[in-house]
Amino acid sequence: MSPSAHRPAGIHLLADFYGIDAGKLVATSDIDALLRAGAEAAGARILHSHFHSFGDAMGVTGVVLLAESHISIHTWPEFGFAAADIFMCGNAQPQLALEVIAQAFGATSRIVQTIARGGASPL
């Protein structure tokens, strides 16, 4: 499942969530656990994670690195907003990670963009 074990084609979901309770967007331990749960739901293998808090009641920025690529997140509790990226190659299923994260956040709305990466060279 390493990058060198499969072709570099993958799906990248860019998910912007609006209307989240601020309390869900401030604790690095909660966000770390959530993204790890998403990775596991997707069938991905976790290599590393790191989350940074900008201070009490402030946002979090962080990433879970995967053998299949990554899940990242940046939160703005003061706007009830989170921007998550779920990029997975190989056989992992990023949509399953998205649903885990979406269910936990309970956002009032979201915009999800689905981008195909690493297909055939344009040349």
Place this chain on the structure above:
Amino acid sequence: MSPSAHRPAGIHLLADFYGIDAGKLVATSDIDALLRAGAEAAGARILHSHFHSFGDAMGVTGVVLLAESHISIHTWPEFGFAAADIFMCGNAQPQLALEVIAQAFGATSRIVQTIARGGASPL
């Protein structure tokens, strides 16, 4: 420059590079230094970085976390391919990071998608 110091609007560049010399895509120290140079060119503040090698002559996956969001990369030397993400909010200039990375890789072709994130809520 923290997420809580600016609104959550940002630009996310998804850059797929093709035709890179394999030797440029295997050393975690080189890739770390390159992404840090990109972050600095963009005027971003680095919080953390982590890079994982999948083995000798194999790919690298990693991230530089920024106060303004992140730069991530996943490389496949056996395909001469790298998928980079440059996501920056606030006043940082992601295009400048892209140019630093592109110049170092010397890819024969690239596909760059530019995505606006975190604008007004869809509701």
